[in-house]
Amino acid sequence: MKQLQHAAAAILLMLSSSIAAAGTVNTIDSIVSYGDRGHFVTRRVDTPPGPIGGTGNFASKLFYPPKLRGVSNVGPNTCVVSVLIEKGGKVASISFSPRMNPEFEAVVVGAVRACRWHPASDRGTPFRSYYCFPIDFTMLKR
Numbered sequence: 001m002k003q004l005q006h007a008a009a010a011i012l013l014m015l016s017s018s019i020a021a022a023g024t025v026n027t028i029d030s031i032v033s034y035g036d037r038g039h040f041v042t043r044r045v046d047t048p049p050g051p052i053g054g055t056g057n058f059a060s061k062l063f064y065p066p067k068l069r070g071v072s073n074v075g076p077n078t079c080v081v082s083v084l085i086e087k088g089g090k091v092a093s094i095s096f097s098p099r100m101n102p103e104f105e106a107v108v109v110g111a112v113r114a115c116r117w118h119p120a121s122d123r124g125t126p127f128r129s130y131y132c133f134p135i136d137f138t139m140l141k142r
Contacts, residue, residue, distance in 0.1 A: 045121070045122055046121055046122055046124070047120060047121045048120055048131075049083075049085045049117065049118065049119050049120040049129050049131040050117065050118060050131055051115040051116070051117055051118075051131075052089075052115065052116040052117060052118055053115070058111060058115050059111075061110070061111035061114045061115065062108070062111050062135075063107060064107075064137060064139055065103040065106070065107055068103050068104075068139075069139065074101050074103075074104075074137075075100070076098060076099065076100045076101055076104075077100060077101060077104055077138065078100070078136040079096045079098055079099070079100045079134070079135065080096070080097050080132055080133070080134050080135075081094065081095070081096055081108055081112075081132065081134075081135055082095045082096075082130050082131075082132045083112055083117070083130065084128070085117050085118075085120070085128065085130070085131055086128050087119050087126040088119065088126070089116065089117045089118055089119050090117075091112055091113065091117060094108070094109055094112050096108075100137075101137075107137075108135060117131070
């Protein structure tokens, strides 16, 4: 049981510190958004996109997949997750770069879908944008 608590703590710590360091999440001057014609644009932002309740709320929904506990070679466990958030706050898509082990991806998708999201806004007008963050699933050994 202690090992499971440590694994959850490792995911939370790495996610929280990674999100704090990710430019897209903390930038107030500009943000990458998805334009109407399918291209990326950089624009001013008053409020960056993110999970309602903060990153702690999102991180609390992450866990180390039970099927991978005790497995020595779990494949890729680190990537950057990009969540496309519509101007109404609905999650339009979730992508991983590079792809991770499918079990890890399923945990992240479940956590993203379990949260409510607020969109980025410019002078009070919400717009479609990406919320990007790195994540690393690491099982701590004690």
